[in-house]
Amino acid sequence: MNVLQLRKQLATRPELPEISGIVVRNYAGRGDISRWSDLLDAAFTAAQPPVRRMGGSEFSQQFQGSLWWSAKRMWFAETNNTLQPVGTVTLGLRQGKTRTSPAVHWLAVLPSWRRLGVARLLMAHLEQSCWDAGFRQVDLETHRGWRAAKKFYQTLGYRNTLRSSTRTKPDASKRIASG
C-alpha cells in the first residue's frame, strides 16, 4: 500500500467558510450510521485502489469500539433545505506513548457536490475543533493514487511528514488510510 503521511501546522484559529445552502452539524444519533456508510460508498466508488463497501458494522468497528470516537468529532455537511448529506469527516485521536495526536479519518464528499468547497468547509470544522482543544498540528494518511485527495490536502497546506511509505499488508487495498 502506497501511503502518504501528511501533516499541517495550525498557526491561527481556523475560520469557517460559508457555502450557500450547506450547513455542517455533528453526528446526531443512530440514523447517521447509514448516512455515513452511504456517503463513504458513494464517495469512494471509483477510488483506485478501491475501498471496500462500508456498512453499519464497519461504522461500529471503526468508531464505536474505539476509545477516542465522539459524536462531537464527526461532522456531516448537508443541504439546509432537504437535509441531504453531501459530505462527512471524522477527527481521530491517536494515543502515542507520550502524547495524543489528532488525525483526519474518512473525509468524503459526494461526487455531484465536489469542487464547491464542501471538503474545505468540513476540514475547517475539524481544524477549528483541534485548535480549540489545544492541538496545533493535524495528521492524516492518504493513498498516493488518490489524486483528488492529494491535491486537496496540498491546497489546504498539508505536507509530507516522514517519508511516504510503501507498506504491503494482506487486504490492504480494500481498507485504507485515515484521511
Ligand SMILES: CC(C)(COP(=O)(O)OP(=O)(O)OC[C@H]1O[C@@H](n2cnc3c(N)ncnc32)[C@H](O)[C@@H]1OP(=O)(O)O)[C@@H](O)C(=O)NCCC(=O)NCCS
Ligand atoms: C478529496 C475530496 C474530499 C475533495 O472534496 P471537495 O469538496 O471536492 O473539495 P473542495 O471543493 O473543498 O476543494 C478545495 C480545493 O482543493 C483542491 N481540489 C479539490 N479537488 C481537487 C481535484 N480533483 N483536483 C485538483 N484540485 C482539487 C482545489 O484547489 C479546490 O479548490 P477549487 O475548487 O477552488 O480549485 C473529494 O474529491 C472526495 O470525496 N474524494 C473521494 C474520497 C477521498 O479521496 N477522500 C479522502 C481520503 S484520504
